[in-house]
Amino acid sequence: MSGTSTPTLxxxxxxxELVGEIPYGAPQLDVPVCLNVNENPxxxxxxxxxxxxxxxxxxxxxxxxxxxxxxxxxxxxxxxYLGHGLAAEQIWAANGSNEVMLHVLQAFAGPGRSVLSFxxxxxxxxxxxxxxxxxxxxxxxRADFSIDAGEAVAAVREIRPDVVLIASxxxxxxxxxSPELIMAISDAAPGVVxxxxxxxxxxxxxxxxxxxxxxxxxxxxxxxxxxxxxxxAGGRLGYLAAAPAFVDAxxxxxxxxxxxxxxxxxxxxxxxxxxxxxxAVDQLRxxxxxxxxxxxxxxxxxxxxxxxxxxxxRFPDRHAVWQALLDQGVLIREVGPDGWLRVSAGTxxxxxxxKIALTAALDWPPDPPDPQAKETP
Ligand SMILES: Cc1ncc(COP(=O)(O)O)c(C=O)c1O
Numbered sequence: 001m002s003g004t005s006t007p008t009l010x011x012x013x014x015x016x017e018l019v020g021e022i023p024y025g026a027p028q029l030d031v032p033v034c035l036n037v038n039e040n041p042x043x044x045x046x047x048x049x050x051x052x053x054x055x056x057x058x059x060x061x062x063x064x065x066x067x068x069x070x071x072x073x074x075x076x077x078x079x080x081y082l083g084h085g086l087a088a089e090q091i092w093a094a095n096g097s098n099e100v101m102l103h104v105l106q107a108f109a110g111p112g113r114s115v116l117s118f119x120x121x122x123x124x125x126x127x128x129x130x131x132x133x134x135x136x137x138x139x140x141x142r143a144d145f146s147i148d149a150g151e152a153v154a155a156v157r158e159i160r161p162d163v164v165l166i167a168s169x170x171x172x173x174x175x176x177x178s179p180e181l182i183m184a185i186s187d188a189a190p191g192v193v194x195x196x197x198x199x200x201x202x203x204x205x206x207x208x209x210x211x212x213x214x215x216x217x218x219x220x221x222x223x224x225x226x227x228x229x230x231x232x233a234g235g236r237l238g239y240l241a242a243a244p245a246f247v248d249a250x251x252x253x254x255x256x257x258x259x260x261x262x263x264x265x266x267x268x269x270x271x272x273x274x275x276x277x278x279x280a281v282d283q284l285r286x287x288x289x290x291x292x293x294x295x296x297x298x299x300x301x302x303x304x305x306x307x308x309x310x311x312x313x314r315f316p317d318r319h320a321v322w323q324a325l326l327d328q329g330v331l332i333r334e335v336g337p338d339g340w341l342r343v344s345a346g347t348x349x350x351x352x353x354x355k356i357a358l359t360a361a362l363d364w365p366p367d368p369p370d371p372q373a374k375e376t377p
Contacts, residue, residue, distance in 0.1 A: 026333055059264075225237070
């Protein structure tokens, strides 16, 4: 007995693999310009806010009851939104695609099993593997962050992973993969393959979705989120499309009533207003392309991006650059390979603030005045 009623973490019998770990998450700092977690910077309109409030009030009237456990109406709405002839039984939904992915690993990975992805990639993946006692394996991307199909297939054949995770567009690099690569990996993979399309709506026009491949690959799943393009990060709704049996596997591991009545109701309102919720996507794609061009024009290396962010570098001391921006009220993300930084696409004013802050941080001569600066955002 330590004799204290408020033990330190070191005094608690934590699982050994969690000792020294810290909770995942980008710093949530109160600064004027937040470009660090790839959110959509445009909030919902007052009309949608009012409908969300009404739906929440309606859900509150039966708050004494558990919510609809299988969220079938919401899943039907998500199926309609995705198209491709999908039905509610082919959709799974949870509190963010983070939870969806945890369900995937709980169902298909676990002790004695392995998860493979292509590094650098989304930094939560190894945490899902750790939390499900699965072995975490990575195969390196090329210098331009693309994946060599031949080498990837050879790695899959050698490692024989139970789950392959492919983020497309990838975070933090923004890189998309081709359907041919997904098909080659799916043909070689002995287990399940999940394509994480969290940023798909931001991809350049004509970029195919892996949803098209679902009818041909019964062990393939495509995960999406309402957090990014859909401007609904606070609503916490992620989802996945796959064969009905794949979804049944996820239903086994989910907690009962995992999606609250409020979450289901407000997500359905947002989906009913899909066009409006997604209205800023084209603007954000243009902001991303403008940002990438501007950074490249200033002699920086820029990763080709199909997402709502840009990875740029390389800096001998990236932390110093990140800090210099933060000192000017602009928060970006120190993530990815050494020397690189990631910035999200934002509003015109946010992009202007970022450019001014980076210009000062790197001691560049100021840009000529922006002729469009007086336009409404
Ligand atoms: C590649 C990727 N997948 C999934 C997520 C998780 O999104 P959410 O849990 O908000 O749906 C993120 C968030 O940044 C991401 O970058």
